[in-house]
Amino acid sequence: MRSSLFALVILIACAFSSGSSGFSTPSEKAEDELLLYLAIIKKELFVRGASVVFLTDKTLNIKNTPYMREFLDSLKRDGNEVPTELLTQFEKLNETSHQLAKEMELPANVILIDASGVQDYLLRLKESGKEVPKAIAKIFFSRIAFNAAQDQALVFVSLYCGPDCASASFMLMKKKDGIWDGDRVGNLVIAALVESSKASGRWGDLRSQI
Numbered sequence: 001m002r003s004s005l006f007a008l009v010i011l012i013a014c015a016f017s018s019g020s021s022g023f024s025t026p027s028e029k030a031e032d033e034l035l036l037y038l039a040i041i042k043k044e045l046f047v048r049g050a051s052v053v054f055l056t057d058k059t060l061n062i063k064n065t066p067y068m069r070e071f072l073d074s075l076k077r078d079g080n081e082v083p084t085e086l087l088t089q090f091e092k093l094n095e096t097s098h099q100l101a102k103e104m105e106l107p108a109n110v111i112l113i114d115a116s117g118v119q120d121y122l123l124r125l126k127e128s129g130k131e132v133p134k135a136i137a138k139i140f141f142s143r144i145a146f147n148a149a150q151d152q153a154l155v156f157v158s159l160y161c162g163p164d165c166a167s168a169s170f171m172l173m174k175k176k177d178g179i180w181d182g183d184r185v186g187n188l189v190i191a192a193l194v195e196s197s198k199a200s201g202r203w204g205d206l207r208s209q210i
Contacts, residue, residue, distance in 0.1 A: 032180070033144055034104055036153055036173055039180040041110060041139060044159055050137040055106070056115040059098045060142045060156060062091070067168055068142065068156050075170060075185065082172055082185055083147065086154040090145035094156070098143050115140070137161040151175045153182075 037055065045053050062069050072091060075082050106112060113121060118138060125132050142156035151174060158168040173182035 029146070029150070030101070032146070032150060032153075032175070034106075036144060036155065036180045037141060038107070038110070039173070040141075040155070040157055040171060043181070044157065045137045045139065045161060048137075048161060048165075049135050050161055051109060051135040052133040052137070053110050054113050054118050054121075054136070054138045055100070055110055056138065056140045057100045057102070057112050058115065059094070059100065060140050060158060061094050061097045063095070064097070065142075065156075065158070068094070071156070071168070071170055082154060082170070083152065085147055086145050086152065086172075089147075090142070090154050090156075093143040093145055135161075153180070 041053050041055070060068060062072065072087070076087055100112060102112065104112060111121070115138070118136075122132055122136075138160045140158040144153050144155045146153050153173045153175075154170060155173065156168070156170050158166075160166045169184040171182050172185050173180050
């Protein structure tokens with residue numbers, strides 16, 4: 001009995017160390033989250049000409065983001081290409097917000113920041129005599145839902161890249177040969193949200209407010 005139990009423990013340990021079990025360690029998951037965030041930032045903003053992207057340090061959640069709830073219900077109702085496993089996991093993960101780790105290794109042109117601190121950051125740049133970037137974008141993420149094999153992921157993205165440039169969508173991402181890529185599902189250009197946000201002072205031209 002003891003020898004059988006010992007053999008089972010060795011088998012489980014080997015499975016984890018080889019990575020063939022389908023499980024992932026916390027560090028592997030954190031690495032995948034970072035790679036996924038950067039893949040989306042590149043795909044959605046840098047290709048549009050953004051020179052600096054402000055990554056907000058707190059994730060969106062279903063309760064404080066009404067249109068996320070609407071999108072999610074639509075995806076569940078329409079039965080599209082998003083696996084049920086991901087939809088269920090996403091809803092569970094995003095009941096509350098999550099603080100992104102300040103230790104994330106980001107490129108110099110991606111700045112982790114409090115959503116309300118962008119204008120202060122730009123003002124400090126201006127006051128110090130440094131050049132204020134001309135093409136600025138702000139991006140918000142939800143928490144990321146992974147499948148069990150951690151080769152598919154669902155994330156909600158809300159981005160702003162100018163007075164007439166804003167969108168919100170789910171993105172279904174897939175990993176192949178260690179690289180994350182994917183497409184939008186349930187995309188919406190949120191013109192009405194942009195107008196209401198400009199009126200409330202939440203968004204608007206980021207450079208014009210310094």
